[in-house]
Amino acid sequence: METGASLLKKGETSKEIYLLSRLQEVGHESDTPVEERLGLHFDLTVPLSRYVVENSGALAFPFKRWQIQKVWRGERPQEGRFREFVQADIDVIGNGDLPDHYEVELPLVMVAALERLREYGLPKATVHANNRKLSEGFYRGLGLTDVEGVLREIDKLDKIGADEVAKLLVSECGANEDQARACLELASLTAADGTELAERFDALAAAHGITSEGETAESYALAKQGLDTLAMIVDEAAAIRPGSVIADLKIARGLDYYTGSVYETFLDGAASLGSICSGGRYDNLASQGNKKYPGVGLSIGLSRLVSYMLHTAGAHASRVSPAVVMVAVWSEDERAASNRIANTLRSRGIAADVAPTAAKLGKQIKYADKLGIPYVWFPGQEGAGDEVKNIVSGDQLEADATSWEPDTVNARQTVVM
């Protein structure tokens, strides 16, 4: 929960916000101004910023944190778009300033995390990076002043295509057709290394009269600042993990709070899924008086990613229960003996369940099978030793709860393709 004032601090947002009211207040919700009402956070960055400002005296800066938590958006639920979902965020926040090496380190942390999921069927992920200063400098150099408006329309490229975006740039952002075409040309620019990026950008800028001289000098200088950071990012990333980050100048991030680098991440062969990991640098989100806490962060949309892995990438849970072994129960009077065996196994780190009822043995085994538990343990009766049956292979052997180890192949809890 956050106050409405905190959620709406940055003014208009592209996110749909849920407000809360107590059941007792139904019919009187509007008595409280939105700013004073409580709402659910629509991301993990706005609450982080509030937290950093409130606790700045106690934190060591640069402050790094990860957070995996639910967020809520008041949208119509549909395939890949949830009202309630889990995000996994990493951010670094500085006090006053923040070195730009974090702008390459943070996307690489996410790439490393996503790379670990490839053995479960996730395709290769590539971070597409852009820089708002680069875009803003270019737009201003063209003579466009509604920078936020242009970014908002460019953000729609993947959804509605270049022709529709061009029309919107003209109708909504005061662009003429040449300016609109130039914005689309910039958006079509990609590069895998810094030199290539600088050459292409300079050629495009020059073609539209944006240079370091004359009237466009200030706009060009702003664009150049963004260009240099972006070039550094792709080159450093290529040195550490080749092919993980490319410059892609259509990345806009709509109405978000970013002020420099912006990132989106796409999976090979899954363009329709959209970005699975997005973020950027935000210099003005957290501030108090004239103190600023600039940050860089990225967020994985975990629910959507897991949904994709299960429904499209072919990952599935190999069994229902985490238990490796189920101890059978001969009769309810002997349940205590079965419990003791299970407790002995558990104390050795072996997850054990006990049969729910002293049903016929076949029914107990069927229950273990339904839960995907690979072993059933038979407590010894009348002085005989215990035995354990691998219900996958059918093998049954004598066993002692103080020393028995499951076969790792059967006992492993895996998510297989």
Place this chain on the structure above:
Amino acid sequence: METGASLLKKGETSKEIYLLSRLQEVGHESDTPVEERLGLHFDLTVPLSRYVVENSGALAFPFKRWQIQKVWRGERPQEGRFREFVQADIDVIGNGDLPDHYEVELPLVMVAALERLREYGLPKATVHANNRKLSEGFYRGLGLTDVEGVLREIDKLDKIGADEVAKLLVSECGANEDQARACLELASLTAADGTELAERFDALAAAHGITSEGETAESYALAKQGLDTLAMIVDEAAAIRPGSVIADLKIARGLDYYTGSVYETFLDGAASLGSICSGGRYDNLASQGNKKYPGVGLSIGLSRLVSYMLHTAGAHASRVSPAVVMVAVWSEDERAASNRIANTLRSRGIAADVAPTAAKLGKQIKYADKLGIPYVWFPGQEGAGDEVKNIVSGDQLEADATSWEPDTVNARQTVVM
């Protein structure tokens, strides 16, 4: 999120519910009936019941699940009472029926979990168990019919004391003074074993004319059913973990959905904290047509427990950062070399951070110290080997990132008393 209909399914609840409305709907919230609005769950049991009914065809019963998640209650926040907090729940749900051995196994799982926290300063926890059938049979045997009302008042005993509860039983529940006193006598009954419990209960019941004969036969039979289960629970628990569960007949659980066993858990010397782990058996919460899914579950109020451990029991985090070692950076041009060392350490499972800036070495060490990182790594320069300094002891030794191991005492992340 749940629908209002789901949250209010069991009618009146003692929990304060938050309803949601989209920012765009402000002023029009009341257009939608409460049942169709979305709300935040106030516990994890109501959503579990909905889940079980919706997925009954796909689940293997008895269905066991644990869940650690936030819940919300629209209350005035105060010490130990939060609006937004984390609960840790375990439940077992049966299809049609559920063996009563789960009524002793589940509280013992919670006791085992709480026992593990004793090394971090948590006092001994004792589960106090009662049974609603026992209470209801006794109240009805006395001639009282507003059983829910009596339970609600008895639930206030710890807060307002016996005299005030007696007054409320008379004014709110139609009890006369004798009946009120009898209810309080029942509530004062405790026992550590089943035989003692049965003897004390029978003596009290007989003193108030409640016996297995005549007019009170039906009420007595109901009470006896609860008594037998409760006696089984304390005896079985005593056999497995002596002193972990006692019968305490004042436990009522207010307006909750329990139908049999009820549990509250108290910490030695922390009575004012109230119950840190509560639950019970609920036979009617999940149902569909004439199918019933009876359950037993308990919930730890994790936020309150952690708050107590940090503020009263003396637990604290031993350091701020999970990193064991911080790699120093000689100059920004040499940051890549420091990154490589950190990555080598990380690939070996050693959590490593890299200095945020190539500041003077003293400043870098101070940063590590502020984060509680015990080691600072110095990359070798001009052909020399790397060295690592234990900034707690001051020892500095040659080290190789491919083989170095931190001293376990310094590297361990612990919560100490």
